[in-house]
Amino acid sequence: MSELTQPLDGEPAARVLVAGASGFTGALAAQLVWRHPRLELVRVTARSEAGTRLDSLYPRYRVPLELEELDVSGAGDCEAAIVAYPHGAAAPVVAGLREQGVLVVDLSADFRLRDPKEYERWYGERSAPDLLEGAVYGLTELHRERIAAAELVANPGCYPTAAILALAPLAADGLVEDVVIDAKSGVSGAGRGGSDFVTVDENFTPYGTDGHRHEPEIAQELRALGADVPLTFVPHLLPIDQGELVSCYVRTARELGGEELAELYRGRYDEEPFVELTDAPPGVRDVRDTNLCRIHVTANGNGRTMVFAAIDNLWKGASGQAIQNLNLMLDLPETEGLK
Amino acid sequence: MSELTQPLDGEPAARVLVAGASGFTGALAAQLVWRHPRLELVRVTARSEAGTRLDSLYPRYRVPLELEELDVSGAGDCEAAIVAYPHGAAAPVVAGLREQGVLVVDLSADFRLRDPKEYERWYGERSAPDLLEGAVYGLTELHRERIAAAELVANPGCYPTAAILALAPLAADGLVEDVVIDAKSGVSGAGRGGSDFVTVDENFTPYGTDGHRHEPEIAQELRALGADVPLTFVPHLLPIDQGELVSCYVRTARELGGEELAELYRGRYDEEPFVELTDAPPGVRDVRDTNLCRIHVTANGNGRTMVFAAIDNLWKGASGQAIQNLNLMLDLPETEGLK
């Protein structure tokens, strides 16, 4: 019953290209554009699987388009693109698309870190550095207005999305003195072919304990909010496919009670369409296949504030947030195509 | 091929009763006694499943004995017992067995907390309080000599086992100023029938965020080692059956380098038969079905020491450690029956 024509609702607001659609985040981005009532999915491309239909690679996404090789020079027939390339490989493609006047949401890390030295330390030499200045860090809830005006959005990493949303209310009020972020993610974060079943199944293990790329990204945004503080970040690998939870342990400048915390978080997030404050700790299953971030904040009676945030790493942590940002860039309702 | 007679190696050192053998930890304790070359498994009892053969409840443990109702007054034909009852229900049974002169390893919480108020706060009214004084907290690596001389051992909780082993070297040297313990456990810790598959599968969630019973147990032992410090402890539920990992984030009194940390931990654990120090973060799969605790310690370059410890919650976190303690109480080699 895969329908061969896209179920659009009237004239599309934009024609969209998804580059790198054979990976997990690219394929989901393609599906979200395909089922979006106002975006037309014009082309899906892949570096090594051109000629394959996307719905044979990802039957459950049901996108009946054939993967093509990317021809950047011919991309001018699209108003917008989502680029799902590995870091390093993304920047030149983004540069080419921008030259054609195409709006870009880039899922890679290539335009996230403002500090060139930090970028080089974690990712190697940067290409297209001139585009950096205009790029906006795409954590929608923090930078909504700048995203709406941007032509290039650097979509955040999955861990930073959850961690920054968890900590922003405290950081913006200057309350954070020190923070430990114990993060856990399902394996789709590692990309297609990234994780052997037998190694992961019935296992659970920390990784990146001597430094992880997402740490400077979190630090950069907390700093921008006013919290230039010691940060400890350790990711762990969960034996599930999708889902991510960060547990944040914050030493605060002064003791905060439960009600004060609740009010602080409600103040920032009550109007947010994709942030839910919960009375009990969130489970990753509750946000599976949604663009939601569910947050629970509490005081432990020991002078420490604890914040738990759950997202689906492929949705709010990647492709869902990309659509959220694209909606803003195209002046569409922020939640369009994401419910 | 279940053998109907126990494969003993000569005259047994003790005749052993396992009470509460129909639950996860009791059943494993029964199996470990059954395959132990020097312990004779005389009887297995259960409160509600008398008449059932243990190997029909737990085929993979292959213990061909029928569960009986417990008759404490007739338990004097055994030299030792492992009691796997819920807290509250355990104490009277333990008292009865002690009256018969039976050595006891108690898997419940009934004799772990020294402070009666703490006990009551978390578990309710305590029975058999007079036995408390003689009870020894059975974290083998900390209290080996007292355990060897004890007649009643209070076997530690699973989280405290991993957390205290992770922190003891730092605590004993007065180096801990503050600690966050982010703990994760498979669901067998919740006991038989405790967790519905659909609720747990593909999920991951914090729990006990407003206080967990294992926190005072950890605090008590750290205090005894000299670390009376702020402690934050949050457990999370992993979608696996067995396995537990604690991630400890320690602010230390002074900055500790990697080599100094390694030496400190080697100094305490190098001779320990069931503690392994690892160069990389441990995974729970690496210790599955073993009595090992694998520990990785590292400095994060940010003034914080991180310690990760993995155990199998049913083995080192419960029944394996019970055998380890029983070996000591009976003057057997500590590792007998545990390899």
Place this chain on the structure above:
Amino acid sequence: MSELTQPLDGEPAARVLVAGASGFTGALAAQLVWRHPRLELVRVTARSEAGTRLDSLYPRYRVPLELEELDVSGAGDCEAAIVAYPHGAAAPVVAGLREQGVLVVDLSADFRLRDPKEYERWYGERSAPDLLEGAVYGLTELHRERIAAAELVANPGCYPTAAILALAPLAADGLVEDVVIDAKSGVSGAGRGGSDFVTVDENFTPYGTDGHRHEPEIAQELRALGADVPLTFVPHLLPIDQGELVSCYVRTARELGGEELAELYRGRYDEEPFVELTDAPPGVRDVRDTNLCRIHVTANGNGRTMVFAAIDNLWKGASGQAIQNLNLMLDLPETEGLK
């Protein structure tokens, strides 16, 4: 961001009650009605959890209604109801609702089997037997017209849905001589609280090998199609939450080649909105959270025809098909609210 009002598309076609909404299938039925553009979810009821909000029991379904106790006598304000009660308990409720003139889709087995002796053999005494005559077996693809005219639809069991769809083209052409159905299901089929995690995890086991309730249901429908033949049906339990696959091994009246088989199946299913014929064997993951049945048919070169069918047991195997049927009963497009 749970929206407190239902996102309806104009005047609803019917006001709908979901009875028994605290179980897996009832909760999903409630969600499917809630997000259905043409159905208004008026009330959700539960036998033991009245007063609880459905979205606290099932956060990911996001239905912000409070569970009520069922008052059948006041149900006349609804045009239609989906009843998700256990067998035996369902029939009296269905009878009461029918007395109020409410259209009913019943998810239980109470009105599936035409033969009273078969019903009694598997389920015990039947109540409301007079309703049986008017009840239509709700396998949509087989009985579409009768369902559209029905006032009471007996929604099929999950295994029968997959098995009958897999075999119908062969059965209707008189080609089946004998069939083995090796069926596998995720654990949500067993209902809430039905399966302990530790027992199911990393396990796989046959069950019901001395007879399963779904066998007479399959036999009844195959017989109605003309295939009154020996039938072997064995279910197995998969360590996953949702998803079901049946592998059917058919001895046919005459040898059938691959192309003939393909044509036979295309002839029956090409126009079906929820049946997909696939070139490769289907995986249950491909149909997760969809109302699709994916079927692969092939000859094994050995005189045997093999048919594999995958469904989501909660969707096409229960609540999704209930909506599909309700759409027909209410003269709505069959696929409304199911994409």
Place this chain on the structure above:
Amino acid sequence: MSELTQPLDGEPAARVLVAGASGFTGALAAQLVWRHPRLELVRVTARSEAGTRLDSLYPRYRVPLELEELDVSGAGDCEAAIVAYPHGAAAPVVAGLREQGVLVVDLSADFRLRDPKEYERWYGERSAPDLLEGAVYGLTELHRERIAAAELVANPGCYPTAAILALAPLAADGLVEDVVIDAKSGVSGAGRGGSDFVTVDENFTPYGTDGHRHEPEIAQELRALGADVPLTFVPHLLPIDQGELVSCYVRTARELGGEELAELYRGRYDEEPFVELTDAPPGVRDVRDTNLCRIHVTANGNGRTMVFAAIDNLWKGASGQAIQNLNLMLDLPETEGLK
């Protein structure tokens, strides 16, 4: 606590080499030799990971030896070898080892199929065909005496092990007329790196539906037992790491009652140390990490006999059976090192 010297029990009966020890079956074979009281593990080799310690690749196996490159010409210091190479690559290594006079258990398919055409059809050109005649098919329960006298044993595939054990009693009595084998395996059968987590997790799918290499192997052995009958074999992939279940549906020459079946199976298997007949269908969890095959046979009252057999594909389906065979070849007790 990994012990650096092997815990041997007196003088070893043989010095053993494990070639291809970096894969799942080779690594387990190495561990089983290491913990075997009468076999000395002299060397472990690997084609691409020489220099790595085996216990860093497989921590839970705890074999503290470094992988070396294989030097067949120097293998004469060993009495026996277990070869865990892929098919095609195994034969030349086996030939080289035999030239050195080393007894070999080969885990590959290279010497399993007697019919050269069948081999070529499924595996391509065969090397070392002259060794075929002396090779014995290593399904211990069928060929015990010939294995004891063999110098080269072709260890069976995992599916054939379970299927042939399930069917042998019926086949040997000439009772099988036709058989359907619906087989399910965990993913470790596919080898290291063989299965991406996200593809397999929460999935279940048939594969090899147009023919699988293990089918001719099963057919060969059933034929040798006297059952040259139509055989349908379809494997499915389970989302677990270890474990395999075959469900066999047999049309028998005459109707067999439950008691007659039980007696037939007891007659063949009652003395077998690694076959257990069960009253209820076996689960794969019950045999995990054991060398057991658990079998349940029953009549379905429909003229069909059903046999279910569960094994651990890495143990009885590969490395455990290799040790069982090696014990026989070396005149050791068959169960030595396997309990």
